[in-house]
Amino acid sequence: MIASERFYPVAALNFTMAEQRQFYDRYCAHFRKPRSSGIAIEDFSKGTVACHIYRPKREMDYPVLPYLHDGGYMLGGLESHDNVCALFIDRADLTMIGVHYRLAPENPFLTALDDAWAKLHYVS
Secondary structure: OOHHHHHOOOOHHHOOHHHHHHHHHHHHHHHOOOOOOOEEEEEEEEOOEEEEEEEEOOOOOOOEEEEEOOOOOOOOOOOOOHHHHHHHHHHOOOEEEEEOOOOOOOOOOOHHHHHHHHHHHHHO
């Protein structure tokens, strides 16, 4: 059995959304690597939307790249994709804003994009 099947069963669609989210989070956590010490992370939220701002610790102005975590607007979050964002920052000269959003199906489509849009306007 490969690692992905141990953490995320093939028949995951037969489980509740809460269980599917737990599978996904455990799957992502299994593959997480330690973060580089050269990355500074600031957590913030305004309203219900949480964000992580990732920056290289080197003092410079960097272009900003927004990051909406994967998961089809139904799974995942800032922690499940922390490793992806940290890897970008470690290898590129930029600032990344990881934006969490309200998930479907509890929230109708476009809620996630509205959350992300509002947060990106707040930090820009």
